[in-house]
Amino acid sequence: MNRGKGQNKSYSPFQLGIQRFMKNKMAVASVIVLFLIVIVCVMAPVFTNIDPEETNLLLIEKGPSDEHILGTNGVGQDNFSRLLYGGRVSLIVGFSAMFFTLIIGVVLGSLAGYYGGKVDNLIMRATDIVLMLPFLVLVLTIMALIDKVTIGLFVTIIALTSWPNLTRIIRGTYLSLREQEFVLSARAIGATDFRIIFKHFIPNAIGPIVVNATLMMASYIIIESGLSFIGFGIPKPTPTWGNMISEAQNIRILRNHPHAWIPPGLGILVTVLSINFIGDGLRDAFDPKSNRR
Numbered sequence: 001m002n003r004g005k006g007q008n009k010s011y012s013p014f015q016l017g018i019q020r021f022m023k024n025k026m027a028v029a030s031v032i033v034l035f036l037i038v039i040v041c042v043m044a045p046v047f048t049n050i051d052p053e054e055t056n057l058l059l060i061e062k063g064p065s066d067e068h069i070l071g072t073n074g075v076g077q078d079n080f081s082r083l084l085y086g087g088r089v090s091l092i093v094g095f096s097a098m099f100f101t102l103i104i105g106v107v108l109g110s111l112a113g114y115y116g117g118k119v120d121n122l123i124m125r126a127t128d129i130v131l132m133l134p135f136l137v138l139v140l141t142i143m144a145l146i147d148k149v150t151i152g153l154f155v156t157i158i159a160l161t162s163w164p165n166l167t168r169i170i171r172g173t174y175l176s177l178r179e180q181e182f183v184l185s186a187r188a189i190g191a192t193d194f195r196i197i198f199k200h201f202i203p204n205a206i207g208p209i210v211v212n213a214t215l216m217m218a219s220y221i222i223i224e225s226g227l228s229f230i231g232f233g234i235p236k237p238t239p240t241w242g243n244m245i246s247e248a249q250n251i252r253i254l255r256n257h258p259h260a261w262i263p264p265g266l267g268i269l270v271t272v273l274s275i276n277f278i279g280d281g282l283r284d285a286f287d288p289k290s291n292r293r
Contacts, residue, residue, distance in 0.1 A: 020285040027281025030274040044084035052085040053237040070259045083263050086239035094221040100159035102213050105166030110197050113174025127164040143232040173205040207286030214279035218272045225268050241268050
């Protein structure tokens with residue numbers, strides 16, 4: 001009897017996806033690593049009481065010591081403090097840009113995929129126009145025209161130039177769902193468009209949405225780091241991992257002060273790898289057809 005009850009128990013697609021995800025040891029380990037990184041960055045004041053933007057000309061390019069674990073940079077700022085607070089900024093940028101890109105992409109993709117016709121044509125032509133422009137060139141041009149780049153402005157620029165790919169993915173998913181029987185049944189009983197989209201379409205498209213969200217966050221952390229490295233990202237003295245790595249452009253620091261740029265480089269590497277492994281695990285969990293193991 002108990003066995004029969006266990007066999008008859010039904011699970012939602014989301015619950016089945018979570019069960020498959022928990023069997024992926026690399027993805028679960030990556031969740032733990034990413035969680036620890038986030039906790040350390042969020043609790044930065046617990047680990048250091050030094051202001052990351054405070055300069056001290058008497059401590060320029062000092063080596064590691066008891067007071068300054070990773071030494072100081074070219075203007076006497078504590079590298080360890082900047083590492084923790086910089087990780088916080090980089091994570092905020094990655095998550096915020098992902099969140100707003102997700103909103104834009106899901107809304108536009110939902111409208112295009114559900115309604116089709118003129119709405120679809122209009123949104124897809126706008127998507128084609130944005131995709132026609134090289135992403136890096138477009139972002140660099142916008143950054144060059146702005147006097148002072150803030151975190152909020154940086155996130156806005158990334159979100160407004162990154163939505164087309166996600167929009168296309170959501171649109172394609174919706175087009176495949178639009179003629180399914182459960183959607184036709186919902187229309188037959190008089191369900192509103194809003195209810196059909198949020199009750200039936202989005203839950204069935206949650207897999208591609210979640211997977212792309214994780215991969216976008218990893219990409220945006222790399223983009224922020226790359227733009228900050230070449231001087232087009234978030235300007236100093238605001239600490240970011242990209243700003244810290246930019247000091248390695250000085251050959252003297254590159255050779256003699258590895259403690260100034262290797263830790264933020266490792267921070268970016270471990271964080272991005274963790275997010276990518278989580279994204280791969282989510283893809284395999286919510287789209288079993290892509291899992292070849």
